[in-house]
Amino acid sequence: MTEQAALTRNAVLEQLEKLEKSGVEHVPIEHVRALVNLIRDFFEGNDAPATARFDEELYGELGHLARFINDAQKHLSELAPGDLQEEKLPEASDQLDAIVKMTEQATGRIMDSCEQVEGLLTGLRERVRESGMDPDTLAGIESTVDDISAYMTGIYEACNFQDVTGQRIMKVVDVMREIERQVLRMVIVFGLRKQNKVDEKKRQEITKDAELLNGPQLEGKGLAQDDIDDILDALL
């Protein structure tokens, strides 16, 4: 703001303050006229050359800004955010969803088989006990059955992975859906429509990308059971 404009503005504010403090219900017309004149001076600017310079600088800055937005729009357009939002991100999310579903199904099948084996082991144990075989042979068979049962426990323990990886992948899917929403906003704001259909090569790239998203190795980031036990010992 120029010095003259600042002086005019201060004069306007001063007049307004006077009017407010005067407490009169009806403001004399000459006071209103004086105020209007001051405001007009402020907007029209009695210091025309300075205002012109100010306007020139402002227009210059606005020009820079417009070119920057234009360049950004061009670069964003080259990135094909429409494809990203409409095809790549949803497809990557779907791939991750599919991984969760497939591992869940596979784990279910492993558990089905384990339960079948356990049923057979229980039956076998009963039959050998009722068979009247010699104690040493019976003990040997029971020991083997116990070993198999311990291995079954190991399989159940290992099946934990499905729940943990599933939860991690769903977190990644949530993040991707948020990115998708943000890209959609960008597409709308910048008017960046979809550039072209994703060709087969790009589709393969998407699949490759999705396959890479197997979840980061997070060991050491959360607490281990020992750390949790320490906290529990201190709190319980």
Added chain:
Amino acid sequence: MSVDKNMRVLVVDDFQTMRRIIINLLRQLGFNNVTEAQDGRAALERVRAEKIDLIISDWNMPNMTGIDFLKEVRKDAALKGIPFIMVTAEGKKENVIAAVQAGVNNYIVKPFNAATLKEKMTKVIGEF
């Protein structure tokens, strides 16, 4: 006094696979009297409908989370004495503290094994 392995255990988890894993591990440990629920709300209905001796619950579930379920159990005079073990992937210190403040008896972080489950159950219900 030894633990009655016929005690009624409620396993709560929204992942059916996880419920099966815990139920099978419990069976391996000799606990066959097990019932299950898929979230905190269903679990709360279950504990109000039948006598439950031990609850093993996940934290992160739809409808009602494990921590909210725990708080409801501890608020209810008829249920507040039921031992409660949280089994969860939430492995942050603030989660453990929140669970303890809500009245949890022990806390297992996923993935876990049968030995950890046995050790925690022993701490909560006694030797078996």
